[in-house]
Amino acid sequence: MTFARRTERSTLAIHADDRINTHTDVAPPLHVSTTFRYTSDPSELIPVSDDSATSLTAPLIYSRLSNSNINRLETILAPLIYPGTSEEELGELSNQVVSYSSGLSAFHALIVALVPKRVAIGGGYHGCHGVLEIHKKMHGLQMIDLHASDEEWDKAGFGKGDIVHVETPLNPTGEAFSIQHFAERAHKRGAFLSVDATFGPPGLQDPFLWGADMVMHSGTKYIGGHSDMLCGVLATRKGEWGAGLAKTLRSERVCLGAVLGGLEGWLGVRSLRTMGLRVGRQSESADRIVGWLNDCLEGKGEEHEAKLVQQVLHGIKHASLQKEDMHWLKKQMPNGFGPVFSVTMKSSNLARALPSCLSLFHHATSLGGVESLIEWRRMSDDTVDERLLRVSVGIEDWRDLKSDLLNGFKKVVEVAAKLEQ
8 A cells, every 4th residue: 555645644544554455345354263374385384482472463373472453453553653655664553553442451551561560650550550569469560759859769779670550531530741741760770651542542642752762542531442451551652662561571472371362453453443533523512512511611602501500510520621731732633632521519428429420421431432422430449539520522413512511500400408408
């Protein structure tokens, strides 16, 4: 496949895998076989050595090493994660995108591969903290506050080979952090920067542009996009070091047993075709809803709407509201600030009750699907404020979502009153 000009992400999501398609199927076939026949020509039999069997170009042997559906998924992800890359580079870079059975298995694989003595980490997804607790139990891994001062990092001995892990935008609030800032803090100490970009998928954010060494995604969310597959993704920076790390990740994935299944790989390919459309719509709708709610809290807009919102809502958080950070944030996320935000209600009873008062928002955990979700976050994370709700905006018309929230606000006062009795 030859491109006459720099090809855009939306086109690559459809055609990046054309070069490995040896069939006439327009829609990729689903392969469920776990094992594959060797060549029938004895002279062409090549015994496996090291990690050669895990390359995307290696003959298929056993699906725990690789399979055609995840090979295709990783091939499409490469130009999306490394935008502007030449066609010649994409073949090798596809090997630097490594898929896993879940986001947490991807994070675990990263820690196993690099074996840091210390990890600087902030808030964010509690599952990653759980993974680090396991490594702390096994070999004394030390966790350091991501937002501690340079003096505190140095006092803790943070340095060469350690990891700075930044989640941006942040789970569950949707707030963003400067990747470049933490890249500088990490690299001047010889440490690596890992960025969990789940809330800022390809098209919204390019962490490698700002100094990331590794980029992680819970592919369950926007890469999957339909709430029907578990997936994790790790990608490494361009260059010799990144290629070497990716080779290690692929080799160790075999023994960790965290390979993505064939069905999930097939679902991921299906989903990537529309990711740009979905995420663009979701992010724009989130910006509109967040802007409307924030205006209401500040007494702007329709008076009756503002009074209702002020009656139940205490605050709202989202990257789009970080006005003082726009000098770097608009560059880091030029195409939107992500489809997830959080609201803090005036009481925990209001937070518990609101999801049941809504019609278009499903009360469920996770995020990133085509349907809008809302979660009283204490259901799955006991570290957050009891008044906090996480909102994941889907692809519905934002005006309908706004109406649903208004109707929910009207109902929730009555329901909350009953809960207090």
